[in-house]
Amino acid sequence: MQRIVVVGAGMAGGRAAAEVRARGFAGEVILLGAEPHRPYDRPPLSKAVLSGRIDDTTLPFDLDGVEVRLGRRATGLRPGTVETDAGPLDYDGLVLATGADPVTLPGDGPQRVLRSIDDARDLRGALRPGVRLVIVGAGWIGAEVATAAAAIGAEVTVVEAAASPLFAALGAQVGRCTIAWYARAGVTLRLATAVERVTPDGLVLAGGEELIADEVVVGVGVRPGTAWLAGSGLALDRGVVVDEHLAARWTHGADGADGDRPPVVAVGDCAAWWSRRYGRRLRVEHWDCAQQSPAVAVSTLLGGEAVYDPVPYFWSEQFGRMVQFAGLPSAEAAPVFRGDPGVVVPPDGGRPSGWSAGWFAPDGRLEALVTVGRPMDMVAGRRLMAADGIPDRERFADISVSMKELAAASR
Ligand SMILES: Cc1cc2nc3c(=O)[nH]c(=O)nc-3n(C[C@H](O)[C@H](O)[C@H](O)COP(=O)(O)OP(=O)(O)OC[C@H]3O[C@@H](n4cnc5c(N)ncnc54)[C@H](O)[C@@H]3O)c2cc1C
Structure with missing residues (x-):
């Protein structure tokens, strides 16, 4: 193998390029990125960057010996090129790391998204006391933008089509526990409210009501950044289809068997990998995946047999709270709470102890866990889930029993 090309210079692509070098690959490594920036971190964009605490999130990757080509976009793919x-760029091994692109809404009015550092800096410039900001979507990003904007003094309204915030990620029962956070921050939250289109004056809601805004931010999800691969013959299905080793496969339109073609792997937000743990294909837009998957993919590219099979993990910072989420809840499971989500200040006036909620599989395994201000619950809970542990459900609901203790006593 003479040349490895990495397409996409975000967290996953930058880490993959650094990993190739760290493993002693002696050939050429080229990192291609559409943005004009070296790999940078995105989670701070909706947090510290938006609130003005930092302005630069460049990642400290060792890219010594990597040829970084910025402002260059991949437009198509065929085996080996x-x-x-x-112009065309030949490869002997390829890493796809093109992330995801925000979904936008219909309409002829200006709408902002928050994906890049340039988006974050532009939005920060527009946030002033009194500015009328409407955020569409009360998901992770919407809540974080609302947090920063309200703290700056903007007049913030969040419009959400579902019946609760974080509905898609956490379901209605847990999502509802966050409704009070908006009100306490002075943010107007309009639930079960669909948007028809964005106009030069703001929004038109389904049903015809107009919502006037100076700025509209749309946070309604992302799509994998794979449009450029359409028609290439690489298997795509809501992301680049990869196996548990993160290896992609060709479906048609190419000559010869897969074995004759240079290997292709995919990492981070664009990869839809086969999970042995869950017995289905997963694609998550989580920093942890962009951080961990490149080591497995690079090992595969260089002939290794490593398997990627994590318990998905995500965190968010909303209205002064650290929210962490791990696992995959079954659609039908109702959450079991630890602690009272309604308690803001405990009766003794001390620090709030936070709360958590867990989802259990029919066989008793902890399938998913959300923690609010309880990072130690999350540390022990992630270990428990990774080990397929079966904790005592009644003791789980008792917040005075530590998760560490529960994990140690689990079956
Ligand atoms: C505002 C924000 C806040 C977030 N907060 C959190 C958080 O709190 N917790 C958490 O777990 N996750 C968070 N995430 C998600 C996390 O940042 C992503 O999962 C992670 O950035 C994915 O990394 P990636 O390298 O796969 O993709 P990206 O970071 O999207 O990088 C992909 C890169 O590829 C480039 N590219 C795309 N197409 C091409 C092409 N054709 N040719 C060349 N280059 C191309 C893009 O320009 C981009 O630079 C957040 C994301 C955002 C946007």
């Missing part, structure tokens, strides 16, 4: 806006 990436088409780019600067």
